Amino acid sequence: DTAVSQTPKYLVTQMGNDKSIKCEQNLGHDTMYWYKQDSKKFLKIMFSYNNKELIINETVPNRFSPKSPDKAHLNLHINSLELGDSAVYFCASSHGRDTQYFGPGTRLTVL
Amino acid sequence: SQQGEEDPQALSIQEGENATMNCSYKTSINNLQWYRQNSGRGLVHLILIRSNEREKHSGRLRVTLDTSKKSSSLLITASRAADTASYFCATFGTGANNLFFGTGTRLTVIP
Numbered sequence: 001d002t003a004v005s006q007t008p009k010y011l012v013t014q015m016g017n018d019k020s021i022k023c024e025q026n027l028g029h030d031t032m033y034w035y036k037q038d039s040k041k042f043l044k045i046m047f048s049y050n051n052k053e054l055i056i057n058e059t060v061p062n063r064f065s066p067k068s069p070d071k072a073h074l075n076l077h078i079n080s081l082e083l084g085d086s087a088v089y090f091c092a093s094s095h096g097r098d099t100q101y102f103g104p105g106t107r108l109t110v111l
Numbered sequence: 112s113q114q115g116e117e118d119p120q121a122l123s124i125q126e127g128e129n130a131t132m133n134c135s136y137k138t139s140i141n142n143l144q145w146y147r148q149n150s151g152r153g154l155v156h157l158i159l160i161r162s163n164e165r166e167k168h169s170g171r172l173r174v175t176l177d178t179s180k181k182s183s184s185l186l187i188t189a190s191r192a193a194d195t196a197s198y199f200c201a202t203f204g205t206g207a208n209n210l211f212f213g214t215g216t217r218l219t220v221i222p
Contacts, residue, residue, distance in 0.1 A: 041197060043199065043212040099159055100154075102154040105152070
């Protein structure tokens with residue numbers, strides 16, 4: 001069974017649209033994350049979410065908002081998509097500061 | 112920035128040779144983790160080494176940590192073509208809420 005899953009795998013959309021990416025983990029972890037990987041493969045933390053405490057990377061635009069309906073899910077909603085949002089987005093989960101388990105990624109292309 | 116840096120950025124070796132990648136970071140850490148990313152895929156955890164540990168082994172992998180120099184190295188022995196991937200170090204800083212990833216080393220193992 002997949003430990004951390006993301007949907008969709010690919011997302012192509014027009015500038016200005018609103019989109020969501022879903023993430024689910026079945027590992028019983030208490031912390032979930034969203035990362036953005038740009039074209040140069042640099043991985044940047046966007047959010048971490050632990051027991052309903054949201055830690056936001058201050059450089060992330062407020063057009064990005066994480067939503068967690070329960071401990072196993074952390075979805076990413078993006079408003080008013082811009083060209084620069086094109087990237088691969090990874091969800092991950094962990095138990096505290098231990099090993100993080102990553103999802104397969106969602107490749108977002110904004111046209 | 113808490114981002115680590117890896118050296119070299121790219122490494123190309125023959126199958127059977129050893130590969131060494133280095134990581135330097137800037138802040139005090141709780142632990143340091145190494146991940147592998149195959150092209151177009153998610154990240155896979157390799158080894159976690161805690162700040163009070165100096166060396167760890169896992170199969171053909173050996174990780175060292177020198178907290179006085181704020182550096183770590185990953186050694187892959189007897190490399191295989193399947194080891195071709197990007198390798199990232201990531202640090203969990205003391206008091207931090209998430210990992211900060213290095214810039215990665217692209218390893219190519221030539222059959």
